[in-house]
Amino acid sequence: MKLIRDPIHGYIELDGKITKIVSSPYFQRLRLIKQNAMAYLVYPGMNHTRFEHCLGVMNLSREFAKYALANNKTRLRDDIIQLSAIAGLLHDVGHVAFSHTFENGLILAKEVYGIDIDERKKKTHVDYGIRIIKEGLSNELDDLSSTFDTVSFLDDVLSEKPKSEEETFTSLLISNYVDADRSDYLLRDSYYAGVEYGMFDVERLKRFLVFLDGDKIAIHKKAMPIVEQFLLARMYMFENVYFHSVVGMYNAVLSHAIAEMIKKEIISPPDKIEDFLKFTDFYLLSKLDQVKEEFKDALLYRTGFKRVKVDITGNCLNEFSSRKTEIKEDMESTGGLFIYHEFEDVPYEETGRPLYIFDGEKVETLKAASTIIRSLSEIRKAIIAYHKKAENVANKYIKILQECKTLGP
Amino acid sequence: MKLIRDPIHGYIELDGKITKIVSSPYFQRLRLIKQNAMAYLVYPGMNHTRFEHCLGVMNLSREFAKYALANNKTRLRDDIIQLSAIAGLLHDVGHVAFSHTFENGLILAKEVYGIDIDERKKKTHVDYGIRIIKEGLSNELDDLSSTFDTVSFLDDVLSEKPKSEEETFTSLLISNYVDADRSDYLLRDSYYAGVEYGMFDVERLKRFLVFLDGDKIAIHKKAMPIVEQFLLARMYMFENVYFHSVVGMYNAVLSHAIAEMIKKEIISPPDKIEDFLKFTDFYLLSKLDQVKEEFKDALLYRTGFKRVKVDITGNCLNEFSSRKTEIKEDMESTGGLFIYHEFEDVPYEETGRPLYIFDGEKVETLKAASTIIRSLSEIRKAIIAYHKKAENVANKYIKILQECKTLGP
């Protein structure tokens, strides 16, 4: 038994089999990938990495699974606890340098700079992860369960195509509106940012999870306020941290720098399994010397770029959306010195797999049960950022923004 | 007024003049230098940087100065508060990649590999800092005080050669057995490690600081337990974190890698003022491809090196000291695959500038007042670490270690 000291969950216990996975280079490299890309330029404490996040998710997946099994009679076997732990551990193993910001760089490379590239948007790290599991970790994942084939179990769960009740169970625990992944990142990101937005009572939450009908995760009604708090907490973290306009600006600058690196063939997206090891934050930072100096100055010394202080919302958002092509052309022609960046998050909706509230007898969906949750709406906004060299271009859009604002929200 | 959210001190307020200093590239680059080098390989949360530490020291220096001025009638003028804040802010501005580990790399380069290099041991970052202040920040430091020449004030304070009562005052607040620097790093390093060793009641401490006789910092007797706790807290942080044998091993590996980089002229120690900007953690990490693969594997993937589990102490320490030359030769011949690394810290002594305890009438030194402090002794130990390729060399020393151990402590 190995103990790792974690500021969020205390001592995280690793048994021999999990230690073996954690010790592989494919997992160790996560120490070199920041959880929140450039957020540390606004919240200086946010230097934490995917490594500790993944350990935390492992820990919570194991806890969630234990309580969900104990809270009702299921036919599920006990080794689903260990499998859930491993699914939690590996859910992000496919992230490369700067996580989602790299994915965004791929999108820009394709959509703005027209480079022929294989990108799957938010799915990129999932695809990468499944490849790492299959090609890089099969030794470590051998022997883990007498009942299941671990690799195909993880493949089904991480690609969100569960094929059995057990896979559904694990999938719901690590990838859902309220899950082990989000639980960990809300607590962890709050801790390192030094804010209280993302705090919620995970000790209570986990004790009230119930697995129903072989395909539903419900929370006992007694803990419904925690679920509300959780979804609100997440929304506040988006508004104040992840979608903070300065955080967003620097992430967008980094994405454009990455796109430039791809365009100039300074880097190419990881292809073979060994490439993943190379794709760390420091690898990309060390390439900044070879792209526009303005990007380097912005990302290393926080200088040169400005954002327009008014966010683009409501009416203006539509106005800007109608100019997508024009905007792309302007980003391309300025090589990313003018930036238009959209943020979008849906706090909760019931089109996919809803959350359920269970009072011991009756089951209803979360929206049916909670007025507050019904009041939550999608977060959607955009920002304009620019280097002073692209002031002219920016001014054109600032004028558009002023005009659409006068027309009301 | 700018607010920065800090997990340790809450909101840190920056006025216009301090914002100007913080915004300079020489300060911003501190975001790219970890506070505790490779400690994150043992405590995964320890990714925090010199940037936030320096802001924290600024904040505490300002607080300490305010209370120390208020707690007794001094002739000191109020602008000493702002100057103390700036001295705190800039006390570590000279650190380069991986802080003290780089300094240790310089020592190894000279002492083990015989390279002709200008190194000042622990003073290196102080010398570098004074150059940055003089050559890089003179604009930002202009106009700060109507009474003092800020640059020469900082030079005297940071080089620990105060020339006036004011300089002595500031110097005692930021560089002493109990000071703003140590206060910040104990609290901050504990927070990110997730341990409680380094916690102490800084809110009480600061309220009981007194400046006496123009050259003494005393703590009111009511807060003496805090001083004891502080020095014990620091000692525990050394034993459990800074001098943790695995942390020490990876820092030593990094130092040898740096020495190899210098030897092979892959890097050369910063010379001109612009060089400092380049010397970030990621710069060194990106050079690991050009040194021994064993170093890269150890530092990026935590693999390949082992340590001997028994620390070298007491009798054995003398035995090993007597073999200094032999050890150096073995480190050189294995190119750092065999490592002998010493740790040394003096928790408190009264040869320099003692701390004083003041009960409102009588002043005595801390050692005179506290049995516990008198019981503290120097921490001194060494470790042996080695890559399996240098097992033979290591075995020789392991045998010596076993022999000296049988002779008692």
Next chain:
Amino acid sequence: MKLIRDPIHGYIELDGKITKIVSSPYFQRLRLIKQNAMAYLVYPGMNHTRFEHCLGVMNLSREFAKYALANNKTRLRDDIIQLSAIAGLLHDVGHVAFSHTFENGLILAKEVYGIDIDERKKKTHVDYGIRIIKEGLSNELDDLSSTFDTVSFLDDVLSEKPKSEEETFTSLLISNYVDADRSDYLLRDSYYAGVEYGMFDVERLKRFLVFLDGDKIAIHKKAMPIVEQFLLARMYMFENVYFHSVVGMYNAVLSHAIAEMIKKEIISPPDKIEDFLKFTDFYLLSKLDQVKEEFKDALLYRTGFKRVKVDITGNCLNEFSSRKTEIKEDMESTGGLFIYHEFEDVPYEETGRPLYIFDGEKVETLKAASTIIRSLSEIRKAIIAYHKKAENVANKYIKILQECKTLGP
């Protein structure tokens, strides 16, 4: 300067004048009055008292006033900071034994048992407080301000009839939807309950308070999420702590016990100024020997009473409201062994003095600015509790409850 160690705010500093008020028996007696009456029967840590709450409100009122003054140019004089602190300190000085539960006992005595008594509902402690200020603390309040008559200032502020801009300012800071009183109790009650429901970022909140137009408290738009969190936090504290059905049951039992004490003339509501000193929690507890043994057993040993597990809400609430007279008669005839108890709280509405959101240019009300706040609705529910001796009576209502439930919400 006196320092008091407070778990919520750290060191609370008391100057000489405030120390004088705090030292008076009228204030000291607040140590003997629990903040949350019988809540400790559910949350064992909730033994905290009005004493520390009042110190905390003093501390926050001072902070809020400082920042609100600094954040915009007002004509208000600096001594409004000290006056706000004192208003915060004394806002609850009129509470007697078990705070609101005693007020509720008075209401029951009058409404259920028909005793001719002077009760002002939630205003009782305000009236009592103003009498204590006028008759008991005039010495301590002398000399406090050169500009204002402190006693009449406090009278106007606490009775919520401000007569000047200064009185309005103070009144808004300590008695509003977001104020120093609520800020303290949310943080404090959460801390002692050991829950996270009531936590919010008071350090940020206070820095963004603005006093506008001589009669409005606004919060800068940057801190609007804090305001939302605050009102949600308060709502969760009501749902989970203050209106917890078991907490409510024991408070209701205590109220009936108090009503019985009044009816039997074991106690009479405080009349003369000296009486207030006598009315502590322990005074009432020591009288439990003289009322129904069932009350004593419930309140001291948590035994004998049960609650119906389903809360009365929606449709049923109307059904029960229509039976008010019948219910009162049943409570009277069983002497409180059958209890029907209603809870009611309005999280926020804009009929009185709304909160405003200010973006530096535009001012709008909170409801106009926030969808989430618009979704908040009044909390209203009722519980049935009973001793087994009154099971028959309870069963009648349990049947009614089952029937109205089948008719839908």
Next chain:
Amino acid sequence: MKLIRDPIHGYIELDGKITKIVSSPYFQRLRLIKQNAMAYLVYPGMNHTRFEHCLGVMNLSREFAKYALANNKTRLRDDIIQLSAIAGLLHDVGHVAFSHTFENGLILAKEVYGIDIDERKKKTHVDYGIRIIKEGLSNELDDLSSTFDTVSFLDDVLSEKPKSEEETFTSLLISNYVDADRSDYLLRDSYYAGVEYGMFDVERLKRFLVFLDGDKIAIHKKAMPIVEQFLLARMYMFENVYFHSVVGMYNAVLSHAIAEMIKKEIISPPDKIEDFLKFTDFYLLSKLDQVKEEFKDALLYRTGFKRVKVDITGNCLNEFSSRKTEIKEDMESTGGLFIYHEFEDVPYEETGRPLYIFDGEKVETLKAASTIIRSLSEIRKAIIAYHKKAENVANKYIKILQECKTLGP
């Protein structure tokens, strides 16, 4: 399974059998007995009770037992975990009003006022506890273990006369220099006082407990710093909280008030099992009307008594000890308006059952292993407190104190 929210340990889980014990009036009454008597007159948050402390000790005893069993192969059966939990739960069940202060009142009644009374000093609450277990809780304790007779197990353990390896094991876990009792009170008292003195890493401590040779509790060497911190933490809590001279003064005043109550036969020490229920804090407070008004004013309104600011230590302590009879006479003749009160605590010694440090091979005592622990010495001091009516008597001793002080420590 019942969950109780505890600010220190999170959710404390109670199974059916433990719930039965907790629900008995003998245990419930602990809600009415403060953990630290009058300490709340200095630290206003310290209103917490024996009830929550006992739940906390139960929780930690269970955890300690689990890990100590897991950490080495022992012959002990698993039901020792449940028995250890119950021993922890009931270790303080014999405390009556104001805990140790009542015991001190009994001592004063006998020694100063010469009343013929059966007091066992610090053993009083143990004796009372065993009687409650035997006479009041035998029903609840039935059926708890198939192997052991629970009542006689608890009798042996609580009276510190273990008769089997199992009893020794439990006894060492709940009554030792580092144990579940002290662990809980250090964390809990620190939390409510709002200080950091008593914090230590209990999560690490518990994971490194080892039971050796059937009669020793050892801590693995890796956790030795925690043991040092623990004993230092406890020492600081004594110096700053439990033995704070103002806390001590009011506790001493209360002890004299209790002695007066006994002398005047207002109360008599509990004799029959039902009497224990009556002996709550509020019961004694409600009797203050019948003793000297000076006591009531001091204890309820914190007024009238003073302490001499200089503690009596060293040389002076001997001087005062030699005047024991004179002091007793003066306390008696002033009826407790003059008070001399001694404090004494031994942080650690190895005459009884030492703590052991275990490095996996070698076992040594804590003193052998730790310089810091060797430096700890007994805390011994005394204070003089007096009401102004006894100023003359006090002045006599103040003069003695000034004289002995000039003779040096």
